[in-house]
Each structure stands twice: as structure tokens, then as C-alpha cells.
Amino acid sequence: MHKGTTFEKLKIASFDFTCCEGCQLQLANRESTLTDFLDLLDIRNFREISSEQHNDYDIALIEGSISRPDEVERLQAIRRQAKTLVAFGTCACFGGVNSLKNRFSLNELAVEVYPGMEVETGLVKKISEVVKVDLSIPGCPVNKEEVERIVVSLVTGSQVTLPKYPVCIECKAQINTCLFDLGEICLGPITRAGCNAVCTTGKTPCLGCRGPAEEINMAAFLELVKERGLSENDLREKLAFYNAFEGLYQP
Amino acid sequence: MLDKRFVIPLQEINREAFASSIPDFNHRSEIMKTDMGYKCTITNIVRLTEQEKLFQLRIIDNRERDIFKFKPGQFLMLELPGYGEVPISISSSNSNHEFIELCIRKAGHVTSALFTVDEGSHVAIRGPFGSSFPMDEMAGHNVLLIAGGLGVAPLRAPLFWINEHRDRFLNVHLLYGVKEPSQLLFTYQFDEWELINHITLHAIVEHPTGEWQGKSGIITELFDDISIDPENTYAVVCGPPVMFKCVCNYLDKLGIPMNRMFVSLERRMHCGMGKCCRCMVGSTFTCVDGPVFNYWSVMNLKEAI
């Protein structure tokens, strides 16, 4: 490309913890550029699609949240190996929907779902509560286009950035009807863009899977919901859905 | 089947025809490009410090090289394909038609990538853009060139101009302040500036380390070393935003008229042509109305400095 710039494939590994594996699956999506994308990677470990497993990776994609002691150990071992540890997807970045479990007592869960059987389970944690995270790629699931862009940046030595502004701007660029006009609460104004407003374009309110945008105005947002007389219960359910606004509002 | 009578014909915009199709294009199409850049070869790279490199660029096309003319203080948009475009002040003499020099600090995305390329790489430039230092107006007077840190980069062009027209100026002082001695740029030219060009150089560092024999402190302390005739002096100030206020205030107190002090501002820019609006200060564009402003007009601009 330019004289002096050399690109090396990323020695990458992908690991899943407590999750649905939907984010990993995205790695195999967007088929039109898939072979180009795979060409950028030297996949050292990716159990979901490959039997070849090596432990000499530089970049570890961590999918899922942590909810069992054995997962903590596994994650710490990965942290020791990885130069760059990536929280991959909403579960890894914020705890994700799994965190909804934390509203209940652990005992109650196990007894109700596995009567008469010992099942180990703990409070759901996001990755950064257990190990240091170098890079976060939020999304439920992650947006493959964004992942591709980030991987290209990593390969070419560019800086990796996520949009700082909220989803609304991408929503408006799609010329959508604002869901507030339809009488619904949408978390678009406080959620980090980058998904191309996929939910609101499908006429479904944003539930904030990408977490808060930079310097959000939560007070104004709560005020707006109140002023429009929208359901507070609905608001709380939405803010709690991915656990991404933890600490930014009083439930 | 389409009915030909009602089909709107395509009106193509041809690159060449475009320039002439706009009446008030001010004949600028001859010298500046608004979309497609001039392709250049990086002919030389000098590492000045840990953070700064001097890039020497040569426009490849002969005709384009001929028509590329700029004035001291102007900047251009430098494109590193694949990474992006950044505004950079031209740091060489405008009488040099062979190459352009840019002094660049590794600050972010594009500039870091620039630091990885080798000589011989190709980049593109658009421009030149923006206002310039009024060299002719300054002629016949004493000149204070005041630079903080990387601010010396845009001052190099007027410095070259003065050197080349040295007999048209009275006393010329370069006051130059940095944080640490290792950050001083162009030290290799200091002797030349002083001995050959008779420019009095005053350098000061905030945190003296190692071998540093010179003065230490902040840049305004350098004013103690020189006597300034406020009636007959022009000042050019370039540096981080915090510097402008204290230096200009000082000069103001000395009695130098505000319209004889010039500053060069920095803002985020994406076009260089007053279109993206990222660089606006009040109702002023840093890229079109600036980056060089006289202090009077900036003083009046809220939030400028």
C-alpha cells in the first residue's frame, strides 16, 4: 500500500462464556466480504467453527458474561495470554440480558429450573468486572460491518473508534418515524450509535444494547418521558433490559 | 416502455467543465483543488523529535507543481489514502517551487499512520487554503515571531520569507518556548537563522533537563531580554490556545496595536473550504477567514482563544 507499511494477520481467538453465541455467529455472516474478512485473520482458536485449537493468540474476543467460578478461571487464563482482550457484544460489555437474572435469588432460580439437582450459578458479571478489557465492541448482536471496520483498523494500525453520538442521528438518516411520535419510549437518544438504528428502522424501540452514548443527558431524557406521560414501568424495563445503563439512573 | 418525451435527460457534470461552469470561481481552480488532490511523493522524512517529523513533499505532475503557489501562513489538506485527511500548515518557503515541507506531530489517527510510511510513498494534497501573514505590510518594521511548541511550524514560512527579503525588515526576533529541551524543533537551523539571516533567537524551556544551558521559564519571560518599539513592531504568535491570551495581553500592554498582532488558530477541520463548518468560531471560519487573524478580530470573536 504505502511504502513502509506492512500488514500482518491478526492472531485471533474467540471464546464464548454465558451467552447465546449470536455475536460469534456474526463473524461468519456478511457473506459477501467473508473471505476477505477471514483473510485478515489468523484464527488460532475458535471452537464454534474449528477443531484446530492453538494457544498462541494476540487478540481474544470474549463473548458472553460471567456467571460461574470456572468461567472466571478460564477468562483469567485467556487474559494472561492475550495482548488485546476484546469484550465482544453486549453480554461481555455490560452483562446483557443475562443480568436480568440478578433480580432473583440464586437459590430460587436453581430450585425452580432444576428441581432436585445441584446447579452451580452465580451473579452475572460483565467482563470488565473480572479482567481488564482493552476494547469494547457492543451490540446484541454486534454489527458485523462495524466489526469488519474495527478488524481492518487493527490490521492497518489505525485507531479504533466508536461513534460518540446517539442512535437518533442514524435513525433520522433512515427517515424513520420517531417512535416517540407513535407513543412509545425509545432509548435511541441516550444510546451509542453504530448499529445503523436497526431496531427503530424495524419500528421497534431501541433498548440500548450498545450502551450509553458519550456524555448523555439522562436528566433531560427522564424528563421527556415524564412530560409525555409515558409509562415509568416501561422505561424501567427498557433501561434494565441489557443492564447497559447501570448506575446512570435510579431504578 | 418509457415515453421519451417525458424523460428528464441526464446532465453530467464533467470535472474539467465544472470549474469553468461556475462564474464566480475566482479563477482559483487554477491553483487549488476542491475535491481531487495533487499527488505528491514524500521525498524526504526527517525525524525532529519523538513526536514530530518533517516531511518533504514533491508534487509529481510538472504542470500542477508549477501552479501550486501559496503564501506564508496558509495550510493545505494532506491526504494519506486509506487513513484520511488532515489540515497542516505549510512549513517551507513559498519561493521554493520544487518541494513543500510539512512539520507534523503525531497526534491521532492520520498523523500516527503518516509516521509509519517511508520515503517514496505517495500522498495527496488539496489547497492551499486560508489566510496568510501580511508579509508586505510587515516589511519595513521590526518583527517578533513568537512560537510555542509546534507553533514554530507555521512560523517557518514567514521566517523563510523574511530571510529571503531580509533587507526589507528591521530587527527580527524569534521567541520560542517549549516544555522540555528535547521538544525544540529545527535546532539544526538555529545557527543559520542567527548567523546568516541575522534573526535574534531566544529559546526558553519550561522544565530544563540534562544539558540545557539556556533560559528556563514560560515564554513571556523572554520579553525581558528584548526591547520592543511598540510604534514600529509587528508580532506573529503561534502556539497552543493558552499561550495566545497571555502573550497578546502582554504585547497589548506594551502598546502594540491589536491589528499588528497576528495569531494562527487551530480548529477541527474536514474540508478546508468553509463547508463542513467544523472549524467555525462564532460566525467565522478558521479555514477560510483564518487561520491567520489579526488579534483585534479574534479578540472580538467569542470563544476564539
Add this chain to the structure above:
Amino acid sequence: MIYKVISKAEFKRFIDALVRNNSSFGPRQVDSDFRGKALYQFLPVASFDDIALDYTATSSSAKHFFLPFREELSRFIFHDEDWEQQITYDANPIVLIGLRPCDISALNILDDVLLNGHYPSPYYLAKRKNTFVIGMDHLPLPDCFCKSMNHHIVSSGFNLFCSDIGEEYYLSINSSKAFNFLKEFDTRDPLDEENCRLAERRKLISNSFLTEIDVTGLPSILDIEFDSPVWEKWGNKCLNCGTCAMVCPSCYCYSVEESMETNLNGAVRQKKLYSCNLVDFAEVAGGHNFRPKNGDRLKYRYYHQHRGFAENDNQQICVGCNRCGRACLSDINPKNVINDLRMEKESCLTNVLSSPCRR
């Protein structure tokens, strides 16, 4: 300009002919809001019947036909240790039906900025030249204030403008293209009576405005009130979401992004419409933000809209459509903000003279 009159039935034939032979866009109802009010957008239309001619105003403006939200500026192709730059001014001819006078005024303002300034934009020019604009007047919505901005009537910037004068449309023909198309249809020169009816129609429109904003001397007020608490007040409400600038017909600020293709064989430079309310609008390398507060950023939008820039001879660029006000979730609108500013200015004296507890 040539003036003609066309019967509504013939008008339908005319529009149908245009729409069927060209890629065309017009107002269509997309939703009803929770109060049952119809919401419109400019969308593709395939026949006259697709067009909601009696629409009020679209939620989003027609700006993106000329300034797409995302637009490729150029493309780099890499080979060995070299590259090539390619630029195309992509534009296919389209017909845009039903723009309101304020929408067309906004285009004229964009023309001033993007074509008549120092550096005309070929990208914009290509789209502007290849768009056949059919304007249409309407009775204002209660919150329209284009009359205050003097944009409720427009006399240029369109190919054809239609005023509803009852049984007919009164056509203002502003391009030879439009004139040629109309030759195929039954039109005639307006009678005196019809000229009168047009005048009546204009009077009716002009008298129907319920919202007025006093913009006299606004630029200087804006200058003086730079540090006004009004900015902080509205800034505290602002969500920094950029919605206002996206729906506005005349906001044009942008960002440029360059991205390498996944196969590393090329790169694209893209322009993306931005908003001065977004948090990193004025942020520079190293993280310094020249406008760190919501209020600072909001203020600059008003500065740009109502004070103007050197680039467009300091003319105001707001046309008074109030799309931003309607779209803003926090109910920030030009009317309230400007009135607040004026009040602030006018209350100054009373405050100084009589109020012992001036804050």
C-alpha cells in the same frame, strides 16, 4: 418565468406522465402519530395517486436528495506501493414533487453556500442540476413561521411551481424543460380572474400564519447575548442527538470518514451529515473540546441558523419550517429560544433599573 393555468384533471395527466417516466419522489403518508395526526415523508412514487397532494409537511426535509446523509467523496484504489484516486459525481435524474416554498428557499440558500461561494461543490451541483423540482404552496401549519423568515413565497429555485386556485392549478414555469414537457398538455394563459385568484390565494396563505418570530436585528442580538443564561437553560434540555440538524432543510455541516475496504485493496472517503449538537463536533486530536457544554453547542446551531456565516453573506439560513421544533424530543424550537433571547435582552433594562434581586 412563464405563467400558465392547467385544469386539475390535466395536471394529473401531466404528473402521471412525469412520474411514470422518471424516478420520482413525493409526499406520502407513512404513519399516524399517537394523536391520530398523519405523518408524511418524501418517498418514491409511481403514479399520481401515490402522492398525498394535500399533505401538510414532511417530517424530514428533502435535503437528502441533494446532500445525502452519507455520500462517497472519492475512492482510492491501491496497487503495489501506489494508489489512484477516483471521483464521480453520481447523480441520476429525479423528479421531486410537492416541495413547499420554504423547502425551495432552503435549496436556494444551499445553492448560495455550496455553489456560489469560494469553492463550489460539484457533488451538490450534479444532484441539483439533475433534479426536476415541482413546488406547491400550502396553508401553513399552526407552528410554521416561514413568513417571519420571509420564505413563505419563493420565486426561483424550482422548475415548476403550482398554486391551487380552485378548479385549476396556477403554474409558474421556471425552466425550459418544464415548459417543453407542458407543451404536450392542455394549458392556457391565465385570465385576469385567475391572476386575482392567485393573489387571493397568496393573501390567504399569508394571513394564515399563527406563529410569528421577531427576527429583526437578530444577528446583533445573538452577538450580544453570547453569554446569556438562555443558552444554558435550553442546553440543559438538549439531548445532543442531532435530530434537529438531520431534519432541517438547510443544515449542511458534515464530517468526513475514510475507511479501508475489507480486502485492503481500496479505500473510500465518505461525507456524513453531522450536527453541531453532537458531542464531538468541535473536538480535536488529543481530546480538547472547543465546545464542551450542551449549551455551547446548541448556541452554535442558532448562531449558524439565525446569524449566518461569511460564506453565505451572513444571511440567516433558517427558513422557518419548524421541522426541528417538531422533531425535537425536548421541545426546543426556534420560536421559544429566540423569544427567550429577546426577553432576556428586553428584561435587562428592567432588571438593572428596578429589580433589586437581579441574579
Add this chain to the structure above:
Amino acid sequence: MKHDFALNIHHLPRVEGHADIKITVRNGKLVDARWAIVETPRFFEIMVKGMSAERVPFLTSRICGICSISHALASIRAIERAMSIEPPAAAEKTRLLAMQGETLQSHALHLFFLVAPDFTGTGSVLPMIHSHPDLVRAGLQLKELGNEISSVTTGRCTHPVSLVVGGVSKAPEKEQLLKLRAMILERKPALDTACSFFQSLAIPDFKRETEFISLFNGSSYPSIGGRLISTDGVNRDENDYLSMTNEYTRDYSTSKFTKLSRESSVAGALARFNNNYLLLHPKAKEMAASFGFQPVCHNPFMNNIAQLVESLHILEDAEELINSLLDMDLRNIKTTYTTKAGSATGAVEAPRGILYHHIETDAAGKVVKANCIIPTTQNNGNIHNDLWAITEQALREGKNDREIEKLCEMLVRSYDPCISCSVH
């Protein structure tokens, strides 16, 4: 042949989720064979408690990254039946098309990414990009098509955005449907490529009689809702899901087990094929015939071929669905409803077999109780039993331990287990 042999595959690769295979042979005799699922449970059935019914499909779709549409639709069906909501016809068609997209995507992923490497002797699909470029291209084309159908119908290919209680929140645009139809036509040849590849393979010869369970509606190949039937003659109402499944737990597995008339039973493509063969598109039947494949087939490895046959059925059926959607008024896509107390089951044929969601709501529309029974759960018992049988057969045939290991892995994979789904 070795007399002692212990096989312990930790976190079996190329399946969705974490599970181990353990086999112990002592003195040439098989003493233990186990399919142990060690995936961490997430407790979705508890998470949904107290949640508004309208939000439930968005949560339950997160049970699985591969069959999120099925989960969303199972919940939606349960809720709509519990609250007597009738979705508009256009919404129902859109949902059916969405299911087709998901199944095609899932089958393509399984056949080309997870199964094919077993036959080409590569550890993954990656080397096949160079060794079998045409096959990989065909696989990607089909997978992309599946994803595209899902995107057009639900807004995105994983975790649908527009499937909602009462219908769909956004209808596909006619223009998109036309493009989709063209894409289907264009990609039919990809399936021929896949078909000839699978015809060239030696499918392991193994058979163990079992009971196959699927949905049945009598008029079309099953997808959303219907009667619950089995090859052993069971035929029950959708709400009788508990008596179809009889869940039980094993302490070595976080995924449960089910059974019906026998020790274990199977759901999935092969079960659907065995139970609904007559309802397949004639071209799909033709393809089956070319493999000498007919109901009732008891070779679990033929599940892969059933998936291939279903893929062809989907291409044909999706085209018809698109045609009928094009003829419909796509503005009426969502019914408004009032929440009420109720309880019902929603059963759908997920790519891997019947998926049941049972949901109970209160008058305010909040979930009081939920139960999800996942296809893989219904297959665990059979996988377990097949592992015994196939190991014994292999020992009899004098296979070495490497061969046995590979056979066991392939056997498990042929079920296309979706483990994180089963431990929801």
C-alpha cells in the same frame, strides 16, 4: 484392537455451545458412553418473570444466536394464544417466510461450516476455501440467502427486530421482496453443487430404531404451530407439550432430557422428514430419492441429508410465500390488543426441531410463569443412546480409537445440537 480406551472430548468443537463426550471401554467392553452438557445455564424462564409480554420475544430470542427467530415466534405464538390475539394474514405470511430464512441459514451453517470439514478431513471450513472453492461459495450463497430472507422479514438476521406480539412491526417492502425472489432464483444452482458434494460422500452406515417427533398440520410442511405427532402414533394438541416431553434431569448435564413412548426420541429435520414426507415440495422429494432417502429412516447421519432436502423445499416454498405476500396489502400487519390473563403453548419447528414456549400472563400482561423446551433437549437422550450403540458397533467392527473418536464426534454433530439454546 485395544482393550482399554477412554475417550474424553472436552468442549466438542464445531457445535454451538459447550459439551463433552466421554467414552470408557474396559477389556474391549463399553462401560460408559456419555453426552455431557456443561454449558452455563442462564435461567431465561426466570428472567421473563414480571416482564411485559410485548417485550418477551425480544428477550427469548436471545436464548439462541442461531435460531433467534424461532424463539421469538414461539413466545409470540404462546402469548397470542394466551391472550386470544389474531395476527393479520400478511403478518402470518411474513413470519412463515422469516422461519424459512432462519432454517436455510442454520442448515447452511451446519452443513457447510460444521459438517463438511468432517468429510474433507479438514479441521474447519477455512482450508476448504482453497481446497473446495465451489462448495464453499455455494454454502456462502445459501447462507447469505437465508440471512437475507431473515433481514427482509425481521429487520436483521440475528435477533429479529420486527417480530412482535400482534403481528409484525414493519412489513417487508415490495421492492425488497422482488429482489429476494430474484436472489432465490439465482441461487438455486448452489443447492445442486451442495447436492452433488453430499452424494459423493460415504455417509456412515448406522441405524438405531427410535421415535421421531414433529409438528403436523396436514396441509403444509410444518413450521409454526400444529399438532404434535410421532412415528409411534402419538398425536396430541399443541398445549399438551408436557406430556410430549416428560423432562427429566441428569446430574452430569445442565441440559435436561425428554422422552415419549420409548427411552428417547428425536426432533429435527429428520423427524420432520419422516413425519411429513408427503408435504414436501415435489422437487425436494426428487432430491431425497436421488439419495435413496425415504421415510422412515433411522440413520441419524441422514439428518444432514434431510437438512439438504429441506433447504430445497425452502427455496421453492419461500418463492411461493413471496408471491403471495406481493399480492397482499402489506399495510395491515399488526393488530392492536388488550392484555389479559391466560396461558398457552407456542410450538414452532425451529431448524433443529420442535421448540415449545409455554407462557402464563396476568391481566396486566406480565409474565407469571414460563417454560421453554428446546429441540436439543429433546435429542439429548437419543444422542446419548446412539453414542452407546455406535461405539459398540465400532468395537464389533474392530475400529481403532481414533476412528471411534471421529465417528462419535460426527454422530453428535449430525444432530446439529444447539447447546447454549438447550441450557437456556
